[in-house]
Amino acid sequence: MSASEARKGVREISPLDVYTLLPRTNCGKCGESNCMAFATKLVNREVALELCNPLIEEDKYKSQYAKLRDLLAPPIKEVVIGVGEGAVKVGGKLVMYRHELTYTNPTPIAIDITDEMLEDEMLKRLEKINGLAYTYIGRTIRLDMVAIRSTSNDPAKFKSVVQKVASVTKLPLILCTFNPDIMRAGLEVVYDRRPLIYAATEHNWRQMADLALMYNCPLAVFAPNNIGLLKSLTNTLLEYGVEGLLMDPGTFPEEGIADTLTNFTMIRRSACKFGDNLLGFPLIGVPMTAWSIKDAPKEVLHWKEACLAAMLIVRYADLLIMHSLEGWALLPNLILRANIYTDPRKPVAVEPGLRVFGSPDENSPVLVTSNYALTFFTVQSDIESAGISCYLIVVDSEGYAVESAVAGRKMTAQTIADALKSSGVEGKVRHRLLIIPGLAARLSGEIEEITGWKVLVGPRDSSFIQAFLKENWPPKSS
């Protein structure tokens, strides 16, 4: 069938492919000066096709609009779970490797709840899921979803727990059971929240498909370690009329890691590089299968689940279902996800130059840092929370953190000297003392030679700036 025919890879679309299908009137309604410029931005995924008003509103462009949508559609379908502001978009990947363009829709992490938990325990868990937050590069990172599992095998019990959970959290939900009767019971009370139905299998696919169609909810397909079956099921379900599909090829802990990663990799390559539309759906990873490992202490299970999750974030999972709610185990993965989904086309850098904190005077300290966004925000937050009045010179280190910038010669005595000069701080303070990051200590001699300023080597981490200044400022000799 045509679906399995190779379509043009996202990277192979040229602006002219797109331009040909646009109105070509250069009307400028999209905000670009001409259609070619708009086409170029479309290919780079910098604008939405819907910004072209005529294309959408005028009947004569109807078929061109449809063709453009098809041409620009990502090889991995985007599926929405949930409704309104709380909805999460899953999948929608345009490329296999992040350097080919960028990854879209950071992997949401769902945490599980069962229908046999004591109410107290469940509420505590939900409170933690809702509340867990960490500030990273000026953003707050959080958990994203709740997965409710039926362990009781009792429709009434499942229904009441689903209802309870829905009343306590606004996060999108995943209903987990292979029993269609139990699924129906859960859907009856939360279908308007558009939860993800987990999951259709070889055995229950018809009933699950009917539920997905009846309640207009996305549907996960589960075929552990059997991509042929997975593909057959998506094929069947598409034909059946179900559109919002996700795929779970199975997450196997321990000696199953090899097969797990191989399956994820084969599926993603088939969809992105071999044009296999039947495998072009978001992938679900379930690191919580680590909790099926027998006879291991709890800490080890938290640890192993986190390791599985990390490998799946790197290898193409578009959604994760996890059990651990331990901050120490979750934090590295929340950060890893933020890292992997950073747009590689945009350097993570802030404007270099002078920053003023508090109300510094002519005796206030002058500090130096790099212009890597994370370094800068961290230093900024440490200075602000300590209530320090000072000058901070942000050196143009081309977006590298201090340690790599020094090693890679992006931050040298000369670049620091130049930044010092152009900051104009010389006219603002009477002293000539420059506090440099501890990780740039080796530059101190050369900085002194070039600038004539005396260098104080500061702490290796900005969390110690306050303690450092307490000890060293005002300087004893001046």
Add this chain to the structure above:
Amino acid sequence: MSKEKKEETEEGALIKISPKLLDLLREFGEIELEDVEIEAEELEIWVPAVTAVAPPAAAPPRIVPAKPVEVMRAEFKPPIQTYQGRIVEVKLGATRSEGGTREKVIKVGGEAAPAFYLFEENPPNPPVISADVFDMEVPLPKAIKMHVQEVIGDPAAWAKLAVDKFGADLVTVHLVSTDPLRRDAPPSEAAKTIENVLQAVKVPIIVGGSGDPKKDAEVFKRAAEVAHGERVMLSSVTLDMAEAGLLGDIAKAAKEHGHVVLAFTAIDLNQAKELNRKLYDYLPRDSIIMDLTTAALGYGLEYSFTVHERARLAALAGDPELQHPTSSGTTNAWAAREAWLKLGSEWEPRELRGPLWETITALTLLLAGVDMFMMMHPAAIHTVKEVIGNLYKRGGAKPEGISDWVSIKI
């Protein structure tokens, strides 16, 4: 898939047939380009990708298909690709018969597919872990210090601990005491340290400098002499050394005494290639490993991940200057404050958070193609070794073990 959808796709396939040049030029005649500045060169680049617009096909009457009642089988074939290039294999250490005194040698590299694309190949050599050993007291996070407390200041004992207890495949002796900004210890003292470590352990070793190009050049030359025939790795050589005219002497010493060098560049493939080209003047390709820089999780790991992924894909696509195994300074993970700082009770204990930070930094790069990890925390070393072992167990998935994960009781 609905009938309508199918129509669209089939029509789409028609449109995508590559046009002949004449058709193409005809198409150009119809396109208004006056507001667009296109250089002749750019047009040439675009030519192969241009598509012709096909006349819309008349839509046949729409037949509503009956819903399937059985699973409609679709075939799956592993998406196997072929590659022009292969990573060179580099051997570290030498046995008595090879001119050294190691009981064990290590080979890295040799891959002919992206990292752990196990449907294409099992990597011929499993990635290895080198434990970091310092020749003097250095600032260490508490979570690490507690495991090496007793051997600080005694690199030979430290190396032995790392091999015997932590399970390291080899050790890196960081001669930080030679740093002119620290103790400025003479090369002769560093050489003595290397001799001691070579006696204490039977595995191959890596000689780490202080990061001062000039001093490292002296230290490496002495170390290369005393370790003659042992096939150690000198870590690392840089473009700075080339600029200062020091690279040739180090590379010559490595060649003369049968060693390997680690070519360090800062997240820049052009620099990596440039440094390798300079090294080819002195050394065979199988004596060079690349360090493309490891930034910590949360502090630029994505740059490291992508530079390694790109390097490996380019190497396999045939770029000979990138066909070298890679090594990661994974201990850099501890530069992230989240690895060691007290962050509040919901993120504790940091004694677990820290080593997990190092572990996940390593696992991320493992999947980008890194062949060697320089690490510190014993739990991180243990986990990464275990994962590497599991990655060789294709066929190890047990569907019955997870097929009902939904109802497992925890």
